[in-house]
Each structure stands twice: as C-alpha cells, then as structure tokens.
Amino acid sequence: METNLSISVLKGVGEKTKTYLNKLGIVTIDDLLHNYPRSYESFSKPLKIKDMVLDEMNSIEGSICASINQLAKNKIKITKTKVKDDTGLINIIWFNQLYIKNKLNSSEKFIFKGKVEYKYGQIQMLSPEIYSVDEYTKKTEALQPIYSLTKGLTQNNMNNFVKQGLLKTRNQLKEFLPLEIRTAHGFSEYNYSINQIHYPFNMKTYKEARKRLVFDEFLLFQMALLSLKTVKEQDSTDVIIKDDTGIKDILKSLPFELTKAQLRVWNEIKDDLYSNKVMNRLLQGDVGSGKTIIAALALALAAKNGYQGTIMVPTEVLAKQHYISLKNFLEPFNIRIGLLVGSMTLKEKKEMYNNIRNKEIDIIVGTHALIQEKVTYNNLGLVITDEQHRFGVKQRETLIQKGNNPHILVMSATPIPRTLALIVYGDLDVSIIDELPPNRQTIKTYAVDTSYRSRVYSFIEKEIQKGRQVYIICPMVEESEDLDLESVVEYTEKLKQSINGSIKISYLHGKMKGKEKNEIMEDFADNKIQVLVSTTVVEVGVNVPNATIMVIENSERFGLAQLHQLRGRVGRGEHQSFCILLTDTKNEKTKERLDVLSKHNNGFIISEYDLKLRGQGDLFGIRQHGLVEFKLGNVFEDIELLKLANSIAKKIYTKDPDLELEAHQILKQRLIHYIKSHYVV
Numbered sequence: 019m020e021t022n023l024s025i026s027v028l029k030g031v032g033e034k035t036k037t038y039l040n041k042l043g044i045v046t047i048d049d050l051l052h053n054y055p056r057s058y059e060s061f062s063k064p065l066k067i068k069d070m071v072l073d074e075m076n077s078i079e080g081s082i083c084a085s086i087n088q089l090a091k092n093k094i095k096i097t098k099t100k101v102k103d104d105t106g107l108i109n110i111i112w113f114n115q116l117y118i119k120n121k122l123n124s125s126e127k128f129i130f131k132g133k134v135e136y137k138y139g140q141i142q143m144l145s146p147e148i149y150s151v152d153e154y155t156k157k158t159e160a161l162q163p164i165y166s167l168t169k170g171l172t173q174n175n176m177n178n179f180v181k182q183g184l185l186k187t188r189n190q191l192k193e194f195l196p197l198e199i200r201t202a203h204g205f206s207e208y209n210y211s212i213n214q215i216h217y218p219f220n221m222k223t224y225k226e227a228r229k230r231l232v233f234d235e236f237l238l239f240q241m242a243l244l245s246l247k248t249v250k251e252q253d254s255t256d257v258i259i260k261d262d263t264g265i266k267d268i269l270k271s272l273p274f275e276l277t278k279a280q281l282r283v284w285n286e287i288k289d290d291l292y293s294n295k296v297m298n299r300l301l302q303g304d305v306g307s308g309k310t311i312i313a314a315l316a317l318a319l320a321a322k323n324g325y326q327g328t329i330m331v332p333t334e335v336l337a338k339q340h341y342i343s344l345k346n347f348l349e350p351f352n353i354r355i356g357l358l359v360g361s362m363t364l365k366e367k368k369e370m371y372n373n374i375r376n377k378e379i380d381i382i383v384g385t386h387a388l389i390q391e392k393v394t395y396n397n398l399g400l401v402i403t404d405e406q407h408r409f410g411v412k413q414r415e416t417l418i419q420k421g422n423n424p425h426i427l428v429m430s431a432t433p434i435p436r437t438l439a440l441i442v443y444g445d446l447d448v449s450i451i452d453e454l455p456p457n458r459q460t461i462k463t464y465a466v467d468t469s470y471r472s473r474v475y476s477f478i479e480k481e482i483q484k485g486r487q488v489y490i491i492c493p494m495v496e497e498s499e500d501l502d503l504e505s506v507v508e509y510t511e512k513l514k515q516s517i518n519g520s521i522k523i524s525y526l527h528g529k530m531k532g533k534e535k536n537e538i539m540e541d542f543a544d545n546k547i548q549v550l551v552s553t554t555v556v557e558v559g560v561n562v563p564n565a566t567i568m569v570i571e572n573s574e575r576f577g578l579a580q581l582h583q584l585r586g587r588v589g590r591g592e593h594q595s596f597c598i599l600l601t602d603t604k605n606e607k608t609k610e611r612l613d614v615l616s617k618h619n620n621g622f623i624i625s626e627y628d629l630k631l632r633g634q635g636d637l638f639g640i641r642q643h644g645l646v647e648f649k650l651g652n653v654f655e656d657i658e659l660l661k662l663a664n665s666i667a668k669k670i671y672t673k674d675p676d677l678e679l680e681a682h683q684i685l686k687q688r689l690i691h692y693i694k695s696h697y698v699v
C-alpha cells in the first residue's frame with residue numbers, strides 16, 4: 019500500500035476539504051496517519067441516578083420500567099422511557115426515533131449517555147446514546163482521539179478520514195525499525211503503533227505506541243542531523259589562527275569591559291580557533307547578555323589571521339544592526355565589513371560579490387543572501403549563524419560548504435539545558451554567557467487588563483518627554499476578521515488619536531519590504547521615531563538601548579520564551595525599563611504564565627517555568643521558535659528516549675555509514691522521506 023497516495027482518495031475529501039486538510043499539513047495518507055491526536059477522552063464509568071450532574075453529560079446504568087411512543091402536538095414523535103437503578107428513577111426522551119422503543123428490552127440493563135436537564139418540572143435525560151453493558155465497558159478503557167482542527171473540519175470528519183486511512187493501509191505499513199533494535203528496547207511494531215496512537219485500546223497500549231513513535235521521531239531527527247553534518251567535531255582544519263595581537267587593542271577600545279562570563283566564553287572560543295580542529299560551538303546567552311561583541315572578536319581574530327568570516331542572521335533588520343555594530347567595533351582596526359541582504363539592488367549585490375571574491379572585504383554580514391550560489395568566498399575561515407534555529411540545518415551546511423572546513427559558531431538566545439542542547443543541536447560544544455553586563459536594572463514587568471490602557475499611554479508620554487522610546491507589540495498585521503486581536507496598522511491609527519500629537523509614531527511588520535523595514539528601524543535607532551508599533555519582527559536581537567518601555571497587547575497570545583525575548587528589547591541600556599503585558603484573559607494558566615514574567619528576569623529560570631506550565635508537546639518556545647518540530651516527543655520529558663535515539667543513530671552509522679545493509683533499506687527510505695520533508699531549503 020502506497021501511503022504517499024493523496025488524501026483525495028478518501029471518501030468525503032473533495033477539493034474544499036482537501037484545502038482544509040492541507041492547512042494542517044496533511045497532503046497524503048502518510049501525513050494523515052502521522053497527524054497524531056492532540057489529546058484523548060475516555061468514557062467515564064456510569065454514575066448512580068442520584069449522583070447525576072444537572073446540565074452536564076452523564077452516563078447511567080439502569081433497566082427499563084416503561085416505554086411509550088407518543089405524538090406531540092407539533093407532530094413530533096416522542097419516545098418516553100423510565101429507567102431505574104437502586105438509587106432512583108429518571109425519564110429519558112428521544113425525538114423522532116420511534117424504533118428505539120423496541121430496542122429497549124426490559125430484561126436487560128443498558129447504559130445511557132446524554133445531557134441531563136431540568137425541564138417541564140422534572141429532571142430528564144435528552145436523546146442519550148444507548149450502549150450494552152459490554153460495549154460500554156470496552157469504551158471506558160479505550161481512548162477516543164481528539165484532533166487539532168482548522169475552520170471547516172470537525173472531529174467527526176477527522177475520525178472518519180483517519181479510520182479510512184487506517185483501513186486502507188491495514189497492517190501494510192512498512193516496518194522500518196530493524197528487528198534487532200525493536201527487540202532490544204521493547205518497541206512495538208509500526209502498524210500496531212500507528213493504529214494504537216489513533217485508537218488506543220487502553221492507557222497501556224497508548225503508552226506503548228507513543229514510546230515507539232516518539233522514538234521514531236527522535237531517531238529520524240538524529241539520523242538526519244548526522245547525515246547532513248559534513249563537518250565533524252574531530253575533523254582537522256587548514257584554518258590556521260595564531261596571532262591575537264590586534265585583538266588586545268580592540269578590547270582596549272571598547273566602551274566597556276567584558277563581563278566574567280563573556281571573558282570565559284571568549285577564551286573557550288579562542289582555544290577552539292587556535293587548535294587544529296574545527297570549532298563546532300553553540301554560544302548561548304540570555305537576552306542582552308552581550309553575544310554580539312563575542313562574535314565580533316571571533317570574526318576579528320579570523321580576519322587578523324587572513325581569513326574571511328561571515329555572520330548569517332534571520333532578518334534584514336538584524337543584519338543591518340550587526341553590520342553597524344561590527345563597523346563601529348572593528349573598522350578603526352582596518353577590518354573591512356560588508357553587508358549582503360536580499361533587498362539590495364542587483365548592482366549593489368554584484369559589487370559586493372566582487373568585493374567578497376577579491377577579498378576586499380573581511381567580514382560579511384547578511385541574511386540568506388549569503389548562501390546564494392553567486393557568492394564565492396575567499397578563504398572563508400569562520401561561519402557564525404545567529405539564532406540558527408530559524409535556519410534549516412541544510413542552510414547552515416550550505417554556508418559551511420563554501421569554505422574549506424571553516425570554524426562554526428552558532429549563537430542562540432533561547433536558553434535550553436546543556437544536555438539537551440548537545441543533542442538537539444547535534445554534537446556542538448556549548449558555551450553559556452550566564453551573566454548580564456553590570457549596571458543593568460531589572461525590567462519592571464506588570465500584567466494588567468486593558469482598562470489600564472489610557473494610564474499606560476500617559477506613562478508612555480512621560481517617558482518620551484524624558485527622551486526615551488517605546489515599543490508596542492500587536493499580534494496581527496491587519497485587522498483580522500475572526501479574531502478580536504489588535505492589528506498593527508489599525509492600532510497605529512488609534513494610537514495617534516489617543517496620545518500627544520507631537521509624538522512620532524510608526525509601524526513595522528513582517529509583510530513590509532526589506533528596505534522599508536530597514537529604514538524604519540534606522541529611524542527608530544536614531545530616535546526619529548519615538549513609538550514603534552510592531553509585530554514580533556522586532557523579537558530577535560534588535561538593540562536600541564534608548565528604548566525603555568515594551569507594551570505587549572494581547573500578551574496571552576505569546577509563549578513565555580517569546581515574551582521574554584520581546585521584553586529583552588528594553589533594559590539594554592542604563593535607564594530603568596518597563597514591560598507592560600496587556601491582557602483580558604480570564605484563563606488562570608495564562609495569568610500564571612504572565613505572573614512568572616513579572617517575577618523573574620532570568621531566561622533560564624523562565625524556561626524551567628515554561629516547561630512546568632505548558633503541557634506535553636508544547637514546550638517553552640521550542641516549537642514556536644521552530645527549533646525542532648516534534649509531533650509527539652517532548653525533548654524534556656522524553657529525554658531518555660532522545661539519548662537512546664542519539665546513541666542508536668550513531669551506532670547505525672558506524673556500522674553502516676551509507677545505509678547499505680539489507681536490514682537498513684526501509685529505514686533509509688523513511689529517512690530520505692523525512693529529510694526531504696523537513697530540510698529542503
């Protein structure tokens with residue numbers, strides 16, 4: 019059975035439904051079967067009649083006392099039944115289903131599942147489902163899937179499609195885990211697991227299925243990572259870095275001293291660069307901890323030793339900002355910096371390509387534009403990617419390929435525990451900047467409801483009078499039809515009416531052209547714009563130390579890690595900064611989340627809370643940051659399985675580097691499919 023058949027082969031999937039399913043990432047039967055339930059519900063044990071809860075769904079077990087069929091005045095056919103157990107009696111009513119009366123044999127017991135209401139002066143159950151005792155007992159053990167939906171789809175639709183999918187592929191999915199691994203670690207069979215993850219017989223079979231499928235996800239991910247990784251930790255490099263004399267002068271020229279944590283990390287990086295092995299290091303640091311200067315020093319060291327270096331960042335705004343910082347830090351020391359981003363004109367780009375090729379530039383800062391075919395580097399010795407989880411692994415690889423075993427530094431502001439980082443990022447060494455520069459004041463954070471908005475605006479006016487600047491974050495770009503969310507464009511208009519007319523306000527969002535965005539950010543950096551209303555495009559790494567207020571509208575929409583990142587845009591200078599989280603949420607969990615932010619400023623602590631507060635599979639921003647997408651696996655809770663997958667992936671490659679053994683053929687096919695669907699640039 020070909021599981022990559024289109025979902026259109028299923029009954030009930032027409033063009034419209036197909037687009038709805040596509041929205042959920044479901045294109046083939048294979049996708050459908052790997053679209054696991056979001057959660058499950060099970061049938062609860064039947065209650066005694068006296069314990070029924072009014073206005074809720076109840077299940078009761080009882081026998082029939084009497085049943086009659088009647089015709090009501092409005093011609094509706096009614097079946098009325100009295101059911102009793104040892105605690106009481108209840109009336110049950112069905113409409114237009116006269117056949118039910120014959121079904122209800124008075125010598126048998128039945129289970130009735132339905133809503134109990136007080137109507138016409140008595141308690142009654144309306145149109146319940148009817149089960150035999152045996153049937154119902156089975157249901158209490160089984161788990162019913164609940165799927166994520168999109169507009170146009172119902173749980174019934176999804177159930178129907180998945181059931182058809184399972185029927186079509188019945189026990190013919192190709193098992194790809196070698197038998198040896200399955201038996202050694204007690205993993206259940208593939209077909210069984212897929213069936214059980216959708217319709218578990220009971221909790222035990224669900225757990226078995228989940229364990230197997232989580233392992234699958236982790237194994238494929240680890241194997242993909244290893245297969246894409248052409249540069250291994252142990253590889254030697256021809257990049258020779260010996261002389262750091264120039265660096266001492268740069269350090270002396272800085273307007274600040276490096277913190278202890280920065281110094282430690284800088285030494286770790288320097289040691290790597292001095293060794294004859296390729297550096298493969300992850301640099302983690304909380305927001306505002308000062309990663310940029312470390313990157314600048316590493317690039318300068320490479321340049322002073324005759325090598326080109328690049329730094330690839332996810333947005334043009336950030337590229338421009340890094341370009342300016344690096345110029346300030348390094349140009350006085352005869353290090354030439356260039357910028358390469360998509361929005362440059364063809365002429366500008368061509369000129370930059372030439373400069374790079376002829377080594378008239380030492381350090382190139384840019385976005386994806388850096389990995390274009392036309393870019394030929396001249397002695398590329400160091401590749402830095404900032405916020406790399408926004409890039410596919412493949413993109414990082416493409417850049418590395420353009421050098422001759424260059425050193426690699428990956429920078430990230432998403433705090434994750436060290437053991438996890440090691441696995442999730444492959445075998446990178448990890449350096450952590452766990453200290454903020456001195457004289458930073460804690461950002462005062464408040465979660466308030468929208469009735470405070472006008473007070474917030476007065477506060478904004480006061481800070482602006484003092485010369486400071488403000489960010490306001492809204493979740494949407496344009497007015498949205500079905501959600502009551504603030505949109506950037508509308509909001510800016512409203513804001514202009516609500517605050518002092520002389521305040522300069524502008525907006526920024528991801529759909530604007532690169533050039534336009536750069537101009538706005540430059541104006542904001544130069545204090546030509548005082549209030550910037552923006553979507554989360556400012557989230558990653560924007561550095562305007564004069565900004566002291568961060569207002570986040572609809573803050574309930576964001577995860578903790580993202581809120582922490584957003585808040586990190588203020589408090590980057592000497593002035594006291596504030597973060598105001600506006601929300602009208604009544605949800606206790608959300609309030610708790612916002613409360614964590616009000617109490618804590620340290621990203622590592624916040625990430626631990628995030629883990630505790632969020633449920634399974636929805637961990638602190640990893641998914642939201644696109645770091646790694648696991649459908650079932652939770653890299654924290656399933657860490658043992660992740661470690662196992664890591665070691666088994668390595669074993670498989672050691673034994674069979676090109677996956678040529680017979681026992682690995684189906685695994686290889688599955689892996690190719692996985693890589694194609696996850697990592698194609």
Ligand SMILES: Nc1ncnc2c1ncn2[C@@H]1O[C@H](COP(=O)(O)OP(=O)(O)OP(=O)(O)O)[C@@H](O)[C@H]1O
Pocket residue numbers: 274275276277280303304305306307308309310311431455456558559560561563586590
């Ligand atoms: N040791 C230091 N002492 C004082 N200021 C510092 C120090 N190191 C960096 N800074 C300043 O702190 C600010 C934040 O630094 P940087 O932009 O490098 O942070 P970051 O780690 O990249 O943060 P983010 O992840 O939020 O982008 C900058 O204005 C920088 O000049």
